[in-house]
Amino acid sequence: MKRILLSVPHMGGAEQSYVNQAFSSNWLSTVGPNLSAFEMEFAALIGQPAVALSSGTAGLHLGLRLLGVGPGDEVFCPTLTFVATANPIRYLGADPVFLDSDPGTWNLDPGVLRRALEERARQGCLPRAVIVVHLFGQCADMDPIMDACNRYHVPVLEDAAESLGASYKGRPSGTFGEVGMFSFNGNKIVTTTGGGMLVSKHAELVDQARFWSQQARDPGIAYEHSELGYNYRMSNVLAGIGRGQLEVLELRVQQRRSIAFRYRDAFAGLPGISLMPQAAYGLHTNWLSCFLIEEQQFGCSRDRLIRVLDAANIESRPVWKPMHLQPLYAGCARYGGEVAEDLFHRGICLPSSSSLSLEDQRYVIDQVRAAAGAGPLAEPEGVAAAIA
């Protein structure tokens, strides 16, 4: 029996021809027409210059370095995130300080941030930078976050790995801070199999990141190096996949949203299960369909639900384990963390691939309903007909 996975790549059709062009022209390295075009097309979409990289994590590493983060510095970071957000802080010899989440968005709580900055300002030890993450396809509440950071002149790096296609008050995620980063990892809303994009309103920062991403080779014929660089550039082949994927991004957003809303509607009659909040200020892509489980009302714990789904060949997983609970980051400074812990203990991510068939969605729905002791859903006629 086939397994229904959490989030799989979904090609649009044009990717292969861009990849073929790379092969037929022999542009099979980290330079070439696809790469330049992908950056231009992405920049046009986002409204800021962009540089294509080998991963989103590379983008965070370069982004923090652009903001001047170095040994002994502190960087504020939401505790509820994937570990790749925090690791680049350590790559640079700096220390993360973890901040709690807002239950209304699951993202960095602007009130916690403001209080933490106030306290650090009083103590004369402001962080070198603040990382804001836009989790599961939804933007953090950027106005109060930017107000607080601007007040103390602390630069913001946006980890928009999970939020390509999302917006806040009409503006794309990733464009509010000094630097933004997107991921094209295989499980993201669009993918290049692996890759990332760094954007900034400051073209010189993007140029600097491009320079570092190519081993920081100084101009001239000799291989002379004055600065430390990395091998972080995206390949022209993968950029071809990215070009095809950008053509279908809007459709992918609609498809992911409609899966989340179908689940929500199908669980509407069940007590103790609710969709991740959809903040009124923006467009939530619902990259992953995330739900909160109230064990007493739902009749089954979140962990048991994951096991029941697994036995039915359905992949699901908990919401991210907060960084302050990770052995790797034990002992780091933090402000709060209880909200993030609660979301981690009760949150579940359900299969969300944009290619998930109506039939497979229905199977997931019926398995979740069965775990709660409810029978299969009587579908509205339109949906039932579409499945048949």
Ligand SMILES: Cc1ncc(COP(=O)(O)O)c(C=O)c1O
């Ligand atoms: C929130 C977050 N930050 C960073 C990353 C890292 O991106 P990449 O896998 O492209 O390095 C990911 C996903 O993988 C992510 O979900």
